[in-house]
Structure formats: structure tokens, C-alpha cells
Amino acid sequence: MSFQSVTTEQKQAALQELRSVKELFAGRGWFPGTSGNLSVRVGDYRPDEFHFAITASGKDKTVHTPEDYLFVDQTGKPAEATSLKPSAETLIHCEIYRLTGAGAIFHVHTVFNNVISEYFWDRGSVPAVGVELIKGFNIWDEEAEIQIPIVSNYAHIPSIVPEITERFDSRIPGILLRKHGIYAWGANAFEAKRHLEAFEFIFEYVYRLELLKSGKA
Ligand SMILES: CSCCC(=O)C(=O)COP(=O)(O)O
Numbered sequence: 001m002s003f004q005s006v007t008t009e010q011k012q013a014a015l016q017e018l019r020s021v022k023e024l025f026a027g028r029g030w031f032p033g034t035s036g037n038l039s040v041r042v043g044d045y046r047p048d049e050f051h052f053a054i055t056a057s058g059k060d061k062t063v064h065t066p067e068d069y070l071f072v073d074q075t076g077k078p079a080e081a082t083s084l085k086p087s088a089e090t091l092i093h094c095e096i097y098r099l100t101g102a103g104a105i106f107h108v109h110t111v112f113n114n115v116i117s118e119y120f121w122d123r124g125s126v127p128a129v130g131v132e133l134i135k136g137f138n139i140w141d142e143e144a145e146i147q148i149p150i151v152s153n154y155a156h157i158p159s160i161v162p163e164i165t166e167r168f169d170s171r172i173p174g175i176l177l178r179k180h181g182i183y184a185w186g187a188n189a190f191e192a193k194r195h196l197e198a199f200e201f202i203f204e205y206v207y208r209l210e211l212l213k214s215g216k217a
């Protein structure tokens with residue numbers, strides 16, 4: 001259960017997954033201005049004890065360096081001696097892992113996820129109806145209707161955490177921070193990536209549909 005029982009192979013595998021997904025998302029322009037953070041959990045999981053590899057804070061995520069990642073525990077503290085600082089948003093990852101037991105969490109800032117979070121802020125969630133990509137969340141109902149939660153974007157990250165806890169919906173593997181970005185998660189990196197891509201597709205679809213319906217497009 002302790003970090004000591006996580007093998008070198010497990011750690012290397014997590015770092016390799018982070019490196020691959022970081023490179024892919026960077027190619028899509030999903031880390032503007034050093035924004036975004038990524039994590040992959042390692043070893044056993046209990047809601048009160050787990051560990052994960054996460055991007056170091058403030059790094060340019062479009063390049064690879066030996067100082068890109070570190071391992072932290074369920075409180076967001078480094079699990080081994082390092083001079084690196086974990087992402088400023090590590091506590092959000094901690095809470096999502098605690099709530100879900102997920103295997104990976106990816107956070108990106110895009111224009112579509114920012115615009116849509118502000119547009120629907122007063123409703124508290126982004127509605128999506130019947131879009132095929134909803135099946136990417138393993139929701140297979142005919143003309144499925146989902147609501148993607150939006151929470152406040154306080155500068156003080158610990159203040160965001162209770163809203164995430166309150167708005168968490170076990171059917172929806174993601175949450176928007178107002179005018180900030182999306183957090184998407186999954187049982188592993190493959191699933192978290194699928195979820196993130198489905199969210200981004202849905203945000204662009206909803207944005208464009210709203211624009212067409214407004215007659216301003
Ligand atoms: C420069 S974007 C502001 C911080 C942020 O929202 C983000 O995603 C990146 O922060 P990190 O500490 O993970 O680099």
C-alpha cells in the first residue's frame with residue numbers, strides 16, 4: 001500500500017503514459033501558456049491512501065525535460081525527495097482520485113471549454129442532448145441527455161475542492177472550471193483520453209449549435 005511497494009516498472013510505465021499523452025495534447029495546442037496538468041495513479045488504491053505521478057508546476061508542456069513529473073501522495077505532498085513542485089492544481093487531482101478511484105486525470109484549457117463554461121455558468125452545467133460522442137462516456141441511451149457540471153474558478157485552489165465534491169456526478173467523467181478548463185478522468189490513461197476528447201467534441205458542437213440557433217453565425 002505504501003509508495004515503497006510501487007515497483008520501478010510501475011513508475012516508469014506511468015511516466016511513459018504521461019509523456020505520450022502530453023506530447024499528443026501539446027500537438028493539438030491544448031497547453032497554451034504552460035496551462036494544463038496531467039496525472040496517472042500508481043500502485044494500490046484506498047480512498048485515504050494512494051499515489052500518483054503528476055506534471056510539475058509551471059513547466060512548458062510542449063517540451064520534454066527530466067524535470068517534468070514527480071510522484072505525490074493522496075494529500076498532494078511529494079512521495080519522494082525532490083526539488084520539483086507539483087502542479088498548483090494537485091489538490092483537485094487528489095479530490096477526484098478520492099471520489100472516483102480513477103487511474104488517470106487530464107486537465108486542459110481550450111477556447112471552447114472556456115467559452116462554453118462562461119456561456120452556461122448561470123445554469124451551472126453544460127447541457128448536451130443526443131450527441132453521438134456521449135457514448136464515449138459509456139452512456140448508451142437513445143438521445144441521451146447529460147449535464148456537464150461547472151464549478152467556480154477561485155484563485156485559492158483549496159476553495160474549489162468542496163464544489164467539486166458537491167457537484168461530482170458518477171455518470172459524468174469530467175467537470176468544468178468556469179473560464180478555466182476541463183478536468184476529465186478515467187480508469188486508465190486510455191479511458192481518460194477518450195473522455196477528454198469526447199468532452200472537447202461536445203463543447204465545440206454545443207458552441208457551434210448555439211451560435212447557429214442565435215442566427216449570428
Ligand atoms: C498558466 S495557466 C494557470 C495555471 C493553470 O490553470 C494550469 O493548469 C497550470 O498550472 P500548473 O501549476 O499545473 O502548471
Ligand SMILES: [Zn+2]
Binds near residue numbers: 035
Ligand atoms: Zn488549469
